[in-house]
Amino acid sequence: MTRGEDSAVIVDDLHITYKVSLERKTSLKNALVRRTRKQEVRYREVNALKGVSFEVPQGRCTGFIGANGAGKSTLMRAVAGILPPTGGQIEVNGKVSTLLALGVGFNSALTGRENVILGGMAAGLSRGEVHDKFQEIADFADLGDFIDMPMRTYSSGMFSRLAFSVAVNMHPDILIIDEALSAGDAKFKEKANQKMSELMGTAGTMLLVSHALATIQELSDEVIWLHKGRLIHRGDPKETCERYLDFLKVGDEAIVMEDF
Numbered sequence: 374m375t376r377g378e379d380s381a382v383i384v385d386d387l388h389i390t391y392k393v394s395l396e397r398k399t400s401l402k403n404a405l406v407r408r409t410r411k412q413e414v415r416y417r418e419v420n421a422l423k424g425v426s427f428e429v430p431q432g433r434c435t436g437f438i439g440a441n442g443a444g445k446s447t448l449m450r451a452v453a454g455i456l457p458p459t460g461g462q463i464e465v466n467g468k469v470s471t472l473l474a475l476g477v478g479f480n481s482a483l484t485g486r487e488n489v490i491l492g493g494m495a496a497g498l499s500r501g502e503v504h505d506k507f508q509e510i511a512d513f514a515d516l517g518d519f520i521d522m523p524m525r526t527y528s529s530g531m532f533s534r535l536a537f538s539v540a541v542n543m544h545p546d547i548l549i550i551d552e553a554l555s556a557g558d559a560k561f562k563e564k565a566n567q568k569m570s571e572l573m574g575t576a577g578t579m580l581l582v583s584h585a586l587a588t589i590q591e592l593s594d595e596v597i598w599l600h601k602g603r604l605i606h607r608g609d610p611k612e613t614c615e616r617y618l619d620f621l622k623v624g625d626e627a628i629v630m631e632d633f
Contacts, residue, residue, distance in 0.1 A: 379430055379431045380428050380429065380430055380431065380464075380466065381429050381430065381431040381432075381433075381465070381466055381467055381546065381547050381578035382428070382429040382452060382463070382464070382465055382466070382547065382578070382580065383428050383429075383462075383463070383464040384425055384426055384427050384428070384448075384451075384452070384461070384462075384463050385426050385461055385462045385463075385464075386424050386425075386426055386460065386461035386462070387422050387424070387425045387426065387448070387451065387458055387460070387461035387462070387463060388420070388422055388423060388424060388425075388458065388459045388460035388461050389420075389421045389422040389444075389447055389448075389451060389456060389458060389459050390418060390419065390420050390421065390459045391418075391419055391421060391456075391459075392416040392417065392418055392419070393416060393417050393418075393419055420602055421444050421447040421602055422444045422447055422448060422451070422602045423601075423602040423603050424461070424603070425444070425448065425461075425599070425602070425603070425604050426461075426604070427597055427604065427607060429578060429580065430578075431466075431467075431546075431578050432577065432578060433578060433579075433594040433595065434569075434578070434579040434580075434581060434592050434593045434594050434595075435579070435580055435581070435593060435594065435595050435596070435597060436581045436582075436583070436589035436590075436592065436593030436595070436596040436597070436610060437449075437580065437581065437582045437596070437597050437598075437599060438582075438583075438584075438586065438589060438596060438597070438598050438599070438613070438614065438617050439598055439599035439600055439605075439617070440600065440621075442601070443599040443600050443601060443602070444599050444601070444602040444603075445551070445582045445599055446551055446552075446582065448599070449471070449549050449551045449580060449582055451463060452465060452469075452549060452580065453469055453471045453549055454469070465547065466546075467545070467546025467547045467578065468496075468497065468545050468546045468547070469545060469546070469547045469548075469549060470496055470540045470541070470543045470545030470547070470548050470549070471540065471548075471549045471551075479492070479524055479532070479535075479536065480524070481523065481524045481525040482523055482524075482525065483523065483524065484520070484521050484522055484523055484524065485511075485514070485516060485519060485520040485521065485522065485524055485527070485535050486507070486511075486520050486521055488524060488535070488539075489503065489507055489510055489511070489520075489535070489539055490503050490504075490507075492539040493506065493539065493543065496543045496545075498543065506542055506543070509542050510535075510538045510539055510542045511538075513534075513538040513541075513542060513564075513568070514531075514534045514535045514537075514538040515534065515561075516531060516534065516535060519531060520535075530561070533561075534561055537550075537565055541565075541568050541569070541572060545577070546577065546578060547577075547578045547579070547580070548569075548572060548577060548578070548579045548580070549579075549580045550569075550579065550580070550581050550582065550583075551582040552582055552583055552584070566588065566591070566592065569581075569592055570592065579592070581593060586614045586617075586618070589610060589614060590610040590611055590614055593610045594610075595607060595608065595609070595610065596608070596609070596610045596613040596614060597613075598613055598616065598617050600620075
């Protein structure tokens, strides 16, 4: 594919395949029984991404839509460096901050304050830099005294607010958000959307996964539609979302080879 000099993310013919165990239980007892009987573990191969290619320019927001199992989260984890490609290449230019799921990376036994410090240091900041940013993060999350309570006492919405606040206030070059706002209340969602718009205004780059098509259309410069590991369509947010909604009414038979 053509590579732009100002690209933040380049995904070129990306394939990701992994194996899923067909065993109902993976207990130590079952493992010992299989070893004693010299039984091999049965696996099913999953082709999660099949030749996906696209480019995200710096300072733009690209939205990703598709049904469950389309490969959206797998793609985000690959761009974040968590999953290695089976084939193809990924090039990322800039510091990445990820918000891939509620509370991922948080230790529920630690307080919100302690998790903010750990999250900031994991993002490459020094302890002093995290300390300088802490109040900004705490104010945005608006947890009050809960910031100093163990996160096991948090509701899913509180998890969401703190996770989002940590991710966006690290001032990343590239922000990856995968269904992170689904648990927030209406007031927080509005504040989160404003924050993301602010990030875009400072030349930040964003990859946004969501089933909330209104949010996708509002924030995205371009939308990519994935289905069963393939890129079906990319283009104008409104047009792409309309194509996707039309597809949901009729199913797989609506996709023809010209779409690939």
